[in-house]
Amino acid sequence: MPTSQQHVNTDTPLGANLVADGATFRTWAPTALEVYVAVNHTGQNSSIDSLKSSENLLVKDANGYWGGFVPGVRAGDLYRFYVVGTGSEGFKRDPYARELEFDGYPDCDCIVCEPANYQWHDADFHPPACNDLIVYQFHIGVFYAKDNNGNDIRQHRVNKILDVTDRIEYWVDLGVNAVMPLPFQEYQGENSLGYNGTDIFSPEMDYCVRKNDLAPYLAKVNRLLTAKGYDPLSANQIEGQSNQFKVFIDLCHLYGIAVITDVVYNHAGGGFDDQSIKFFDRQPYTSDNNSLYFTDQDHAGGRVFAFWKKEVRQFLIDNATALVEEYHVDGLRYDQVTVIAESGGWNFAQDLANTVRFIKPSAVQIAEYWGNERWKGVAASPNGMGFDVGYSDVLRDSLREVIAETTGGSLARVNLDKLRDALYFTHKNPGRWTAFQCIENHDLLDFNHTGRDRQPRIAALADPSNARSWYARSRAKVATGLLLTAPGIPMIFMGQEFLEDKYWTDWPGRPELLIWWEGLEGKDKVMSDQHRFTRELMWLRRKYPALRGEGLNVHHVHNDNRVIAFQRWLSNSGRDVVIVASLNERTFYNRSYRVGFPGGGHWQEVFNSDIYDEWFNPNVQGNYGGVMADGPAWDGMPTSAQITLPANSLLVFAKDNA
The missing domain is CATH 2.60.40.1180 (Golgi alpha-mannosidase II)
Known part of the structure; x- marks a missing residue:
């Protein structure tokens, strides 16, 4: 059926959006010569000549947005845009695509989704207040995965978000009341820390389960649901990639755990394919200044967003809005806000924080901001960016220095003055909870980092010669104990709670760097003792206001x-x-x-x-x-x-x- 302008106006959402009798398709490509929508008509079987017909052509408005309505489109249908520009022509994935086709990435179709088709159970959930938060950070791809016989299967494949549902009751018992997975937006390749996303509205496909493999996961999901008095789900209710993340978040809520998602709005990609968002309107590749969404500046292997463009700012704000409204997340952890602030994005950061706060006032907004005046990350505009909480390395670094000094022996000088000063550090007073505190995190402990960017686990720092000695055990307890009794929002990195002493990596094919859950499960008493210590101290923090x-x-x-x-x-x-x-x-x-x-x-x-x-x-x-x-x-x-x-x-x- 040919496209029309029915249901299309300046308020029509971008991307593919289902309406009563079909779907609207809308995208921003101001310098493109032509933009077509290919519905169930892409890939190797496509005829470009038949695709480039008036029936598939979208109409450009005065603001550079192309739109059209296609009747008969249903959830699950496949689509891509075909963009003709002054530099090239070819397929482009929708920057707003909510899901991507499993096979063929990056040469894959987008999937038309109905974001409201997941039936939530969390209406009675209220996230903890900011000062009550105890956060657990983890990486989905290597965190936890066991088969039905209890065998660890992490080293054989990237782990799935539905694997992680097995740890929800563990977190409840541990005492954390918020979890913070590393970014789960679609990135190139099978493994990554997640900070190189290319399709930020779509969940990482490698963290999702195909339809034919859902049965054992459905049983786990339904056990958790029915234990809370809810009816079991059917397989088609968790078939979609986005629904698998939604059911994880839903279950966390039912068990009293908030979910804070890690987002990357300073840059995208660590490499881009021809069908990606880069050069979306297919201008000539003569200069990176021609790239529609990006500057010509690099960060972390990707490209910094062009924050001076209102359309780019809105794209990123729309992503945050979707996570809050469609995924019910309880907060956002903004990666490297420093890059945003230094790249012309100060006003964007203010708009972002204000929009999320308007949509969901209870959603905590955590900024990784390392500017010279860090208080500006959490200060209200116009002087600050207006986030709720800011990262702090003051307690982390001083506590690590003190622990390192103790390894010099009983007569070594230990300077606790810097630790005293670090305990007082805050971004706002009153508002000591505005400092986000940790002593281990994904960056510090990444095996692939070098030099000062990589630091040992607390157990290994406490006794470099033997991470299981009394010195290591007792010093690590003091370090974790000070983190959990200090002002601020404490964050624990996966494995820290039971004295994991190895670096970590995002590649499951390195079993020697995976968290050793078996140690906690009976093979290392030191680990189980440390777990008991951390658990009871977390509950003590929750018990004493x-x-x-x-x-x-x-x-x-x-x-x-x-x-x-x-x-x-x-x-x-x-x-x-x-x-x-x-x-x-x-x-x-x-x-x-x-x-x-x-x-x-x-x-x-x-x-x-x-x-x-x-x-x-x-x-x-x-x-x-x-x-x-x-x-x-x-x-x-x-x-x-x-x-x-x-x-x-x-x-x-x-x-x-x-």
């Missing part, structure tokens, strides 16, 4: 003793906590170490890291039943208590046991 509050007073720093202590509180709650961390290799026995407390009376020892070493540690040292703060004023506090302080440990004291 003071650990998520605004109040902070680092009142005790003793470099010679290698001890630091700080108070956390929530205004007017009366439920203060005191955290004492020691990196001393000897124990202060028999309540011989004096620390200031903010109030007198009995303080319960509600957490002691020493008990988790070779759980249950029969030689644990601590303050059984708590301590009595009835001593003299100390550390600038009105009173004090003498405590037993185990070697390389973290203690938490609270007035109540909640």
Whole structure:
């Protein structure tokens, strides 16, 4: 059937969009000479002469958008654009395509989708407040995959998002309340960190399951659904690639876990094919300045977006909007906002943040911004870009430096002053939660990075000679413990919670670099002990509001003793906590170490890291039943208590046991 202008106007969405009796197709190609839509008519069997007919020709409007309506189109139909430009002509994938055909990428068709066909179950879900978040970062392609017999199958293929549904109950038990997968937009190749996306509206096909392989996954999905009282799904309800991501997000919500998606709006690609978004209107390839969506500047192997063009800005904002509205994501982690800000995208960043906040005020927006004035990432416009949370490397780097200093032995100088200052660092006050904190992440630990860009896991940093020694175990507990008791939003990188000590890679064909789940499952007691430690500390953070509050007073720093202590509180709650961390290799026995407390009376020892070493540690040292703060004023506090302080440990004291 020929195209027409029925249902098409300046408000018609870009891409392929189903209407009552067909679909509209609309794309931006201002300098193209002709743009055709090929519906179920592409690939090797296409006749270009028959395709380039008036029946398939779209109409260009005054703003450079080509559009048309094709009757009879249904969900699942295939399409591509055929663009005739001044430099070349040929097929182009729709930049707004919601899914791509499994076979043949990059020479593949787009799929017409109905984004509303997934029936959500998450109407009652409310994401945690920003200050309550505990985030878990992972890479879909190498994270977790087992067959029905419990065999690890990660090394044989790229893992699928439906494989990850097996870890939802694990996360719930662990205590995280938000997960943050690395980018899952379509990228070239089978494996990647995900920061080289080329088709950003379409999920990465290698993370999805074909129809004939869905049966075992459907059983897993339905077990989780029915456990929450919902009817099981049928295979056709999770057949689509986007629906497989939606069911994962839906299940996370049903189990109380928010999903923050990692997006890359500073650049695209790490290489482009002829049918990609680059040179979309097929201008001559004489200069990269002719590329419709991009500048001629490189970043991370790809091309920086042309932020001065309103159409490009809208393209990226539309993508964020689709993730929030169609995928129900609870937040966005914006990769390298620094590049955006330095490439003329400051106003775009403001518009992006404001739009997402308008659409979904509860969606947390996390900016990886490394500008000289980092507070501007979270400051409101006009002075700032207006994101909610900003990355911080201050606590990460100072804590890593301190842990590294301890490896010099018991007499080595350890400077806790920088750690004290790092605990105070924030992008906004009040608003200590605006600092996004981690001590491990995908960049630092990437096996393929070199030099300072690659740093060891905390376990290996804590004892380079033996990542399973007491030194490694206990120092890693202190490091993770400080992360989870410090102000800001803490993020754990996959495997950190159970003392994984290897670098990681995005290629599943390197089994020696995959997370060793078997260690947690009984083959390494050190791992299971560390997991118990992390789990119970996460739940302690969720239990005590003071650990998520605004109040902070680092009142005790003793470099010679290698001890630091700080108070956390929530205004007017009366439920203060005191955290004492020691990196001393000897124990202060028999309540011989004096620390200031903010109030007198009995303080319960509600957490002691020493008990988790070779759980249950029969030689644990601590303050059984708590301590009595009835001593003299100390550390600038009105009173004090003498405590037993185990070697390389973290203690938490609270007035109540909640």
